[in-house]
Amino acid sequence: xxxxxxxxxxxxxxxxxxxxxxxxxxxxxxxxxxxxxxxxxxxxxxxxxxxxxxxxxxxxxxxxxxxxxxxxxxxxxxxxxxxxxxxxxxxxxxxxxxxxxxxxxxxxxxxxxxxxxxxxxxxxxxxxxxxxxxxxxxxxxxxxxxxxxxxxxxxxxxxxxxxxxxxxxxxxxxxxxxxxxxxxxxxxxxxxxxxxxxxxxxxx
Amino acid sequence: xxxxxxxxxxxxxxxxxxxxxxxxxxxxxxxxxxxxxxxxxxxxxxxxxxxxxxxxxxxxxxxxxxxxxxxxxxxxxxxxxxxxxxxxxxxxxxxxxxxxxxxxxxxxxxxxxxxxxxxxxxxxxxxxxxxxxxxxxxxxxxxxxxxxxxxxxxxxxxxxxxxxxxxxxxxxxxxxxxxxxxxxxxxxxxxxxxxxxxxxxxxxxxxxxxxxxxxxxxxxxxxxxxxxxxxxxxxxxxxxxxxxxxxxxxxxxxxxxxxxxxxxxxxxxxxxxxxxxxxxxxxxxxxxxxxxxxxxxxxxxxxxxxxxxxxxxxxxxxxxxxxxxxxxxxxxxxxxxxxxxxxxxxxxxxxxxxxxxxxxxxxxxxxxxxxxxxxxxxxxxxxxxxxxxxxxxxxxxxxxxxxxxxxxxxxxxxxxxxxxxxxxxxxxxxxxxxxxxxxxxxxxxxxxxxxxxxxxxxxxxxxxxxxxxxxxxxxxxxxxxxxxxxxxxxxxxxxxxxxxxxxxxxxxxxxxxxxxxxxxxxxxxxxxxxxxxxxxxxxxxxxxxxxxxxxxxxxxxxxxxxxxxxxxxxxxxxxxxxxxxxxxxxxxxxxxxxxxxxxxxxxxxxxxxxxxxxxxxx
Numbered sequence: 146x147x148x149x150x151x152x153x154x155x156x157x158x159x160x161x162x163x164x165x166x167x168x169x170x171x172x173x174x175x176x177x178x179x180x181x182x183x184x185x186x187x188x189x190x191x192x193x194x195x196x197x198x199x200x201x202x203x204x205x206x207x208x209x210x211x212x213x214x215x216x217x218x219x220x221x222x223x224x225x226x227x228x229x230x231x232x233x234x235x236x237x238x239x240x241x242x243x244x245x246x247x248x249x250x251x252x253x254x255x256x257x258x259x260x261x262x263x264x265x266x267x268x269x270x271x272x273x274x275x276x277x278x279x280x281x282x283x284x285x286x287x288x289x290x291x292x293x294x295x296x297x298x299x300x301x302x303x304x305x306x307x308x309x310x311x312x313x314x315x316x317x318x319x320x321x322x323x324x325x326x327x328x329x330x331x332x333x334x335x336x337x338x339x340x341x342x343x344x345x346x347x348x349x
Numbered sequence: 350x351x352x353x354x355x356x357x358x359x360x361x362x363x364x365x366x367x368x369x370x371x372x373x374x375x376x377x378x379x380x381x382x383x384x385x386x387x388x389x390x391x392x393x394x395x396x397x398x399x400x401x402x403x404x405x406x407x408x409x410x411x412x413x414x415x416x417x418x419x420x421x422x423x424x425x426x427x428x429x430x431x432x433x434x435x436x437x438x439x440x441x442x443x444x445x446x447x448x449x450x451x452x453x454x455x456x457x458x459x460x461x462x463x464x465x466x467x468x469x470x471x472x473x474x475x476x477x478x479x480x481x482x483x484x485x486x487x488x489x490x491x492x493x494x495x496x497x498x499x500x501x502x503x504x505x506x507x508x509x510x511x512x513x514x515x516x517x518x519x520x521x522x523x524x525x526x527x528x529x530x531x532x533x534x535x536x537x538x539x540x541x542x543x544x545x546x547x548x549x550x551x552x553x554x555x556x557x558x559x560x561x562x563x564x565x566x567x568x569x570x571x572x573x574x575x576x577x578x579x580x581x582x583x584x585x586x587x588x589x590x591x592x593x594x595x596x597x598x599x600x601x602x603x604x605x606x607x608x609x610x611x612x613x614x615x616x617x618x619x620x621x622x623x624x625x626x627x628x629x630x631x632x633x634x635x636x637x638x639x640x641x642x643x644x645x646x647x648x649x650x651x652x653x654x655x656x657x658x659x660x661x662x663x664x665x666x667x668x669x670x671x672x673x674x675x676x677x678x679x680x681x682x683x684x685x686x687x688x689x690x691x692x693x694x695x696x697x698x699x700x701x702x703x704x705x706x707x708x709x710x711x712x713x714x715x716x717x718x719x720x721x722x723x724x725x726x727x728x729x730x731x732x733x734x735x736x737x738x739x740x741x742x743x744x745x746x747x748x749x750x751x752x753x754x755x756x757x758x759x760x761x762x763x764x765x766x767x768x769x770x771x772x773x774x775x776x777x778x779x780x781x782x783x784x785x786x787x788x789x790x791x792x793x794x795x796x797x798x799x800x801x802x803x804x805x806x807x808x809x810x811x812x813x814x815x816x817x818x819x820x821x822x823x824x825x826x827x828x829x830x831x832x833x834x835x836x837x838x839x840x841x842x843x844x845x846x847x848x849x850x851x852x853x854x855x856x857x858x859x860x861x862x863x864x865x866x867x868x869x870x871x872x873x874x875x876x877x878x879x880x881x882x883x884x885x886x887x888x889x890x891x892x893x894x895x896x897x898x899x900x901x902x903x904x905x906x907x908x909x910x911x912x913x914x915x916x917x918x919x920x921x922x923x924x925x926x927x928x929x930x931x932x933x934x935x936x937x938x939x940x941x942x943x944x945x946x947x948x949x950x951x952x953x954x955x956x957x958x959x960x961x962x963x964x965x966x967x
Contacts (some may be wrong), residue, residue, distance in 0.1 A: 325950050
C-alpha cells in the first residue's frame with residue numbers, strides 16, 4: 146500500500162443502516178418505545194397504531210453514521226398482513242410484551258412463529274415493557290413472569306430486556322445490544338439478572 | 350367436458366369464427382382425449398402433447414366443420430380433427446383458399462345471412478400464408494389507371510371491423526361498411542409526403558449500418574478473469590457465454606436487416622422514387638460482391654448519388670481502383686459520415702474531401718495499412734468540422750499527422766488512436782496540441798500509445814467536464830503520477846469529506862402508512878471530484894506500472910455515490926491487485942466503524958436512568 150492519502154481517509158464518513166422491527170400484542174408500548182428512542186419524549190395517551198409506523202434514528206459517532214430504521218407493527222390481528230413489511234430485511238426483531246399482562250408474554254410464541262416465516266436471520270430480542278408498573282406487582286407474580294421470560298429467551302436464543310419507556314430504563318441499552326449483536330462486538334455492559342430488577346440478559 | 354367451448358356452440362355456429370377458432374382448439378387434444386386414444390395417437394406420426402402440434406391446430410379454422418360433423422363421440426371427433434389437419438396441411442401448399450373458404454362460408458350462411466363472408470374476407474382473416482401468396486401475384490390492373498395506387502386492399506379492414514361489433518349493431522355496421530366501400534378517397538399510400546415519411550421510418554427501423562458492437566463490458570480474457578469481475582461462478586460463466594451469444598445476434602442482424610427497403614422499391618412507381626431517394630442517402634456495403642455489382646451498375650446509370658453516409662464494412666479485399674468509378678458517379682458534397690472499416694487496402698481519394706470535406710463530421714478509417722501522415726494532413730486541411738476521428742490500428746500514422754489534425758480541427762469529441770504496434774509513433778507532442786485545441790473531448794482512445802502522464806494531465810485540465818470514456822490500455826509510459834493522482838485530486842482541493850455508503854439498504858414502503866423521519870444528523874453529500882466528474886469508462890489493462898489503486902477505488906465509490914457507475918476495465922493481474930486493495934480498504938473502514946460503535950455502545954452515560962433511583966424513590 147502506498148499511502149499519500151492515508152491520513153485523509155479519516156475524513157471519510159461511513160454509513161451503517163439497520164432495520165429493526167417491533168412486534169407484539171396491542172397496547173404494550175411498541176410505538177411509545179420507538180418515539181422515546183427517536184425523539185426522547187414520552188406521551189401517556191394511547192394512540193392505536195393503524196398498520197405500520199416508521200421512524201429513522203441517526204447517530205453520529207466520529208466518522209460513522211448509524212441509522213436505525215425502526216418499524217413498528219400495529220398489535221391488532223388485522224394488521225398481521227403487514228408483518229412482512231416490518232420483518233423483511235430487518236436485522237433485529239424486538240418481540241415485545243407487557244410485563245403486567247401475562248397473556249402478552251404468551252402471545253410471543255405465535256408472533257415468533259409468524260415472524261420466522263418471513264425472516265429467518267434477524268436477531269430476536271425479548272423485551273418486556275412497563276417495568277415501572279411491574280415493580281408494583283406481587284413478588285410471586287414478578288417471579289413467575291421473570292422466570293417465564295428467561296425461559297422464553299433461552300428458547301428463542303434471544304437477549305431478554307425489561308424496560309420502562311416512561312422512566313428511561315434500559316431503552317438506550319436495547320439498541321446498544323442490537324448493534325453489538327449485529328456486528329459481533331464486545332459490550333462491557335453488566336447483565337442484570339435478579340428478580341425485581343430490570344432484567345438485562347444478553348451474553349449468550 | 351364443459352371447458353371445451355365447442356360443445357357449447359354445437360347447435361349454433363359461431364359467427365365470429367376468425368376470433369374464436371384460436372382459443373377453441375388450443376385445449377382440445379389435451380382435454381378431450383382419453384388415455385387410450387392418446388396412446389393410439391402417439392403411435393402415429395405426431396404426438397398430441399407436443400407443443401408444435403398444438404400450435405398448428407390452434408391457428409386454423411378449417412378444423413371447425415370437422416368438429417361439427419363428428420361432434421357426437423370423442424374418439425371420432427378426434428380422428429376427424431386429425432384428418433382435417435392433414436387436409437389443411439395440403440391446402441397450405443396449394444396457394445388457394447377456395448376449399449377452406451367454401452366450407453366456412455356454408456357454415457355461416459346457415460345461421461346468419463349478414464355474416465356470409467364474401468371471397469376476400471376469408472383469406473384475409475383466417476390464413477395469412479395464403480393471402481401473402483395471393484399478394485405476390487402480379488396485379489395487372491394496378492398500373493393501368495392509377496400509377497400511384499395503394500397496394501393495400503381496403504376490404505379486409507372492413508371485415509375485421511365488423512367482426513368486432515356486437516350482433517345488435519349489425520345493421521349499423523353493414524351500412525357503415527357500404528359507405529366505406531363507396532368512398533374513394535386517396536389512400537395515405539398515394540401521398541408522396543406521407544410515403545416519404547413512412548419510408549424514412551422503414552429506413553430507421555430496418556437499416557442497420559454495420560458497426561462494431563459496443564459491449565457493456567469488454568469480453569473477459571479468461572474464465573479466471575470473468576470470475577474476478579463477477580465474483581461468482583454463475584455470472585462468470587454467463588459472461589463468457591454471453592459474449593458468444595452477442596456475436597450470434599450480430600450475425601442475425603446482418604441477415605435480417607436487408608430487404609425491407611428493397612421490397613418497397615417494388616411496390617409501385619411512387620414507392621420506387623421515394624425509396625430510392627432515401628436509400629441513396631445511406632450507402633452501406635458489407636459484402637464485397639454487392640459492392641462490386643453496385644460499382645458496375647454505376648456505369649449504366651445517370652442518377653447521381655449524393656450520400657450523407659458512406660460505409661464500407663469489412664471489405665478486406667476491395668481494390669483502390671473501385672474508387673475511381675465512385676469519383677465520377679457519386680457526389681460527396683453532402684457526406685457527413687465516411688467509414689471505411691477494416692478495408693486495409695483502400696484509401697479514399699482526395700476528391701472525396703475536396704468537395705464535401707466541410708460537411709464531414711465522422712471519419713472512421715479503422716485498420717488501414719495505407720493511411721499515413723500526408724493523408725491526415727490533407728484531412729486536417731479539408732475537414733475543419735470533424736467531430737469523430739477513429740483511426741485505430743492505422744500504424745503508419747505518427748505524431749506529424751495527429752499534430753496537424755490537432756492544429757486545424759477544433760470540434761473533435763471522439764478520437765481513437767488505439768493501436769497494437771508502433772505505439773512509439775504517437776506521443777505527448779501531438780496529443781497536447783490536439784487536447785489544448787479540443788476542449789470537448791468525450792471519448793478518448795489512446796490504447797498502446799506511448800503517451801506519458803503529461804497527456805493525461807492535459808486532459809484533466811482541458812477536458813475535465815466532457816470526458817466520459819478513456820481508454821489507456823497498454824500505455825507503458827503512464828505512472829502513478831497521472832491517473833491515481835488526478836482521480837484523488839479533490840481531496841487536496843477541499844477538506845470536505847466524501848462518504849460512500851456501506852448501506853444495508855431497505856425499501857421504504859409508502860402505502861398509506863404513517864411515515865415519520867427524524868433527521869438529527871445532516872446528510873453529508875459527497876463533494877464531486879475536481880477532475881473527470883463525468884468519467885464512466887476507464888480502461889487500464891496491462892498497465893502494470895500503476896500500483897496506487899486506493900485513489901482509483903475511492904474515485905469509483907465516490908462516482909457511484911453520485912449516481913455514475915464507473916466501469917473499470919482491467920486485466921486479470923491488475924483486477925486482482927485492485928480487489929486486494931479494496932479488501933484492505935474495507936477492512937480498515939470496518940475496523941474504524943467497529944471502533945466507533947464500540948465507543949458509543951460502551952459509553953455509560955447514554956441517557957438511560959438508573960433503576961436503583963426508581964426503586965429507591967418508590
